[in-house]
Amino acid sequence: LPPSQVHSVLRLQRLLGYPSALAHIDSNATQGLDLCGIPPSPVFNLSCNSSAGSFSSTIVSIQILGNATSLSRDFSMETLGNLLSALPELEILGLVHLGLWGSIPPKLDHLQSLRVLDLSENSISGALPDRLRALSRLEILQLKDNRLNGTLPGWIGELRSLRELDLSNNAITGKLPKSLFSSRRNRLERLVVSHNDFSGNLPDWSSDSLLVYFNAGANHIGPAFPKFGYGGLLQSLLLGQNDITGGIPRDAAARLGGVRTMDLSYNELHGMPPAALFRLGHIETLALNGNQFLGVLPYNLSLSPSLALLDLSSNFFTGRVPASFLGSGGSVVVRFGKNCFATRVQQQYTRSHCDAAARKRAAASAAGASTPDSHDLAIIAGIVGGGIALVGAVAVFLCVLLRCLRQQKDDKPVQYAASSCADTASIGVPSDLLSNARYLSQSIRLGVHSTSHNRVFSVPELEEATANFSLENLIGEGQHGKVFKGKLHDGTVAAVKCLTLDSRQDMRQLKIHVELLVKIRHRHLVGYIGYSLDNVIDGATQCRKLYLVSEYIDNGTLRNHLSKAEGREVLSWSQRLAAAIGAGRGIQYLHTGVVPGIFNNDVNITNVLMDQNCVAKFTDFGLFCFQCKTSSSVLLFRKLASDKTDVYNFGFILLEILLGKPPTIEDSKSSVHPKEMLQTEHVPRYEVVDPAIIGNCVAESLTTVLEIAAKCLSEEPSSRPSMEDVLWNLQYAAQVQDRVSGECSEELPYVSPPRSRFNRQAIRTSGITNRKNESGPEFLR
């Protein structure tokens, strides 16, 4: 390399605060430094080109993946721009998760050969500088997860070579430029602008657009439904959480014939979705939930055979549930709760709830407060036939009224009952699609780390990481298989779990499921970093291997922390509550934060791992369908599973934190099984509680946990509480404890006293909490 280029790399290393990705570059050894010879790794890649007949090379690619949260005050984007402009042959530039801050340096326009520019996951602010329009060879522009603002310039769609643009998770405002949607201007196939502040209608979509993937979820796009050209190539249309109002035009299905994933959830769509939408030839995921659709779906509504997930929940549908939604044996998951269907399946509201919404909509249409949907418009057009506007308005009113009346007549009179089930639906986290990147951004919003690691590993890579799955690296073995400790290429220490699969299992569905699992991120879940699916099928067993790679959590299980082993102090009552709340939050996220929910999660105290900061993290989730002998459909599994098994098993975790040891008959001082001690006929006794917590544990707090544990362990699933209810009680218990003892276990929201007081009287009189401390709170003695 010419010395000037070596110098630039060394200056870059200094400017970026010596990130660990560049640790192997000796900044003092300018002489003989072979930058072009450094082998590529997942965090650093530098490649060079040497032209024929020339003795020197030139740098054509630099990719650095950092782990910084922010760079020092001395950092300057301008300096970065100057420095990079000294590498004019650069074709690929990736500076990801390095904490870069400031505006994009205009000088990047000197990099005329640039094909890939990736500055994702930094803190870059400001607008896109106009001078970047000179980058005519740019094919991929990734600026996601930054703080960009301002409007999106029209020239962005004029970059003739552009194939992929990702601006998600920024604060960009204004309309999306028309140029982005025309193949005459660019080669764009993938456009991701989700989680910004874009507003206004989308420009008409020309039929020659090459877009295959379009994600503009979580903006303010609307009110008009976008107009798509016929015969487009679009496969993923993600427009959830926007402001699109009115009906879905009847010809939308014909225009979107190739779509596999369609998310229109959480808009303000109303009327009736066209039946053709449900029958799209390639559709796999269709999310229409969280809108204002109303009316009666045809009982014989047919669904496309390719459909795997249909979400119609949280609308105002009435009448009978279409037969296809309840059909058994198929692999489609249909969510239709929170409507007013005449069924007790999934949670339904009473008919009056939906009728009120229908009246409101009719009134709004009549008052012209909202745009009438296209169907209404067609009828108006027919009636009015180009007549006077006033007559038109009256006609709209009459028409809507007539439709409502006809609809009421058609609906069979059914007794609608409000569901008595606890509301386990999503709270705050919107429904989502299996393949939607919003999972990641939601997770990031929930305060979790970069997801850059998620990837497919090769088997040799994992063999290298675990020294050929050597015994020294074996951490343990559970019902799903062996777990090994391993060191990945980039130095990350990971746990590698080997699962055995029946080769007859539907690999496509399994892959969808695993790809979802590796995207899930939550503070209280051990994240899966990636996976590897071995293609070799064992001739004797007809099984194949799946390796799941997850974060390595090295502070033992919650069970380890309840006994004095390895010089560890046992957890206090507050700490036990914090751990239970943490694990519970992780499990609740699996039930309600992912759609369809993930249940039957092998909830078990040895699957609650403690990190160095004593934060509890639940692991092994989503593995219910991986046993070798099972060949049933993954999606069907998910459809049939419920949260009540997890709640039951969570009861055992609560029991163990109370007892301080595994709840087995042999260990119990009593002849009654500890679980039964919590039931009505066997009132809990003082002796069952771990002596280590007696004395610092507030009686009210303990009683609350005893009660909710007893409820979780009810034999009858319908008597068990939801995870949300359990958490609510645990938070109350922690709050009572912390207020009195002054221990602060974790930041907890304030909760009022528990709603359900299960068998409180029996427990109170059992001798467990009946001694009042004169000087204040009741401590258990």
Ligand SMILES: Nc1ncnc2c1ncn2[C@@H]1O[C@H](COP(=O)(O)OP(=O)(O)OP(=O)(O)O)[C@@H](O)[C@H]1O
């Ligand atoms: N991500 C991880 N980091 C550190 N240790 C782990 C991790 N995952 C599992 N382990 C450890 O590996 C061992 C085996 O775990 P595994 O989950 O397979 O079985 P288990 O929890 O003991 O039983 P079960 O199969 O019933 O869940 C346990 O000791 C567990 O603590």
